[in-house]
Amino acid sequence: MKSGNRRGWFQSPLRVVLLGVAMLALTLVFANVPPASAAGETGYPTLADQAGATGAGNKAEMWRGIRSGEQGLVSIPNKSAGVLVQSEGEAWRSFRNGPLMTYGGWVLGGMLALLVLFFLVRGRIRIDGPKTGRTIQRFNAFERGVHWLTAGSFVVLAVTGLNVLYGRYTILPLLGPDVFAAMTAYGKLVHNYLGFAFILGVTLVFLMWVKHNIPNRDDIDWALKAGGLFSKGVHPPAKKFNAGQKVIFWATVLGGAALGFTGIQLLFPFSFAPMADMQLFQLVHAGIAVVLIAVIIAHIYIGSVGMEGAFDAMGNGDVELQWAREHHSLWVEEVTGERPRHHGGPGGRHHAPAE
Numbered sequence: 444m445k446s447g448n449r450r451g452w453f454q455s456p457l458r459v460v461l462l463g464v465a466m467l468a469l470t471l472v473f474a475n476v477p478p479a480s481a482a483g484e485t486g487y488p489t490l491a492d493q494a495g496a497t498g499a500g501n502k503a504e505m506w507r508g509i510r511s512g513e514q515g516l517v518s519i520p521n522k523s524a525g526v527l528v529q530s531e532g533e534a535w536r537s538f539r540n541g542p543l544m545t546y547g548g549w550v551l552g553g554m555l556a557l558l559v560l561f562f563l564v565r566g567r568i569r570i571d572g573p574k575t576g577r578t579i580q581r582f583n584a585f586e587r588g589v590h591w592l593t594a595g596s597f598v599v600l601a602v603t604g605l606n607v608l609y610g611r612y613t614i615l616p617l618l619g620p621d622v623f624a625a626m627t628a629y630g631k632l633v634h635n636y637l638g639f640a641f642i643l644g645v646t647l648v649f650l651m652w653v654k655h656n657i658p659n660r661d662d663i664d665w666a667l668k669a670g671g672l673f674s675k676g677v678h679p680p681a682k683k684f685n686a687g688q689k690v691i692f693w694a695t696v697l698g699g700a701a702l703g704f705t706g707i708q709l710l711f712p713f714s715f716a717p718m719a720d721m722q723l724f725q726l727v728h729a730g731i732a733v734v735l736i737a738v739i740i741a742h743i744y745i746g747s748v749g750m751e752g753a754f755d756a757m758g759n760g761d762v763e764l765q766w767a768r769e770h771h772s773l774w775v776e777e778v779t780g781e782r783p784r785h786h787g788g789p790g791g792r793h794h795a796p797a798e
């Protein structure tokens with residue numbers, strides 16, 4: 444008999460370790476098993492209860508509900524957390540990362556290409572007639588202040604907004620994740636706050652200039668001659684703003700209003716609109732922004748390098764009288780009493796080219 448040498452079962456360290464591991468495994472297994480009736484204990488129905496599932500093998504209805512975006516019950520204040528799968532989100536994401544970005548890129552790139560082409564073909568639009576050496580006030584300090592408030596905030600909003608849309612494909616590979624993340628986080632902050640400055644600017648632009656931007660019959664003549672933009676020496680008459688400027692004005696006011704409205708919805712999530720509406724607002728916000736940026740790029744070109752004498756109007760507020768005669772003959776007539784040089788056609792409102 445070897446019984447005298449036999450050690451007790453618990454005296455083998457290996458057996459003790461194995462027993463310990465087995466107990467630990469059992470504890471973990473049981474700890475993960477949900478209680479038989481979670482609903483009964485918490486007072487809230489489980490998703491399976493909500494979907495009316497009867498047994499472990501019958502979850503089809505529950506999953507159908509989850510997949511179709513049904514809202515289950517949650518005990519936290521954010522009720523939208525009860526939606527586990529928001530299927531419209533897929534549609535939103537594929538539109539944002541697909542057609543929106545692609546066509547947006549074409550619109551912006553197309554506008555830049557057109558302006559380069561226009562510059563190469565037409566060159567800088569010069570003052571045709573001899574300069575008088577005299578100036579006339581075009582915009583007072585308040586008007587210029589409002590313009591630059593709107594313009595300054597818009598340019599920063601445009602740059603930071605485009606970074607959110609295109610930055611990860613263009614700037615991230617150049618600057619790396621650390622710089623890009625910091626830059627984008629600060630940019631988003633700036634974007635949120637400057638939105639209010641832009642809304643104020645657009646409101647003042649509207650109040651200040653709406654009376655000069657009501658379409659009238661001069662606009663038809665101006666548009667038929669394309670404002671003389673493509674033909675040297677042609678200067679259709681215009682009051683304070685010509686038809687092209689009225690387009691810029693209404694694009695700024697209506698586009699700005701739409702951007703402000705959708706921007707506020709996105710700035711205060713779920714305060715005014717549910718998730719699906721916010722996704723729509725995001726697409727509208729980005730789409731309108733891209734189109735307005737393209738329009739404003741053309742405006743910036745004509746208001747600076749594209750046309751001699753134009754920038755002064757928003758710079759110090761005074762423009763060369765000859766510039767004003769060529770581009771806003773009816774306005775000069777209103778302000779100074781000066782008659783346009785030549786009259787022609789029915790109604791006699793056709794202004795001559797340069798003197």
Ligand code: HEM
Nearest residue numbers: 593594597598688691692695739743746747753754756757
């Ligand atoms: C940042 C560069 C910009 C420059 C150099 C610029 C230049 C000018 C100039 C020179 C005028 C006066 C034109 C005239 O005397 O007839 C003007 C007018 C105007 N600007 Fe700007 N602008 C800029 C940005 C913007 C932006 C970002 C907006 C709107 C978002 C804007 C909206 C307007 C509007 C509504 C007018 C009156 C209508 C018109 O003249 O087209 N501008 N700008």
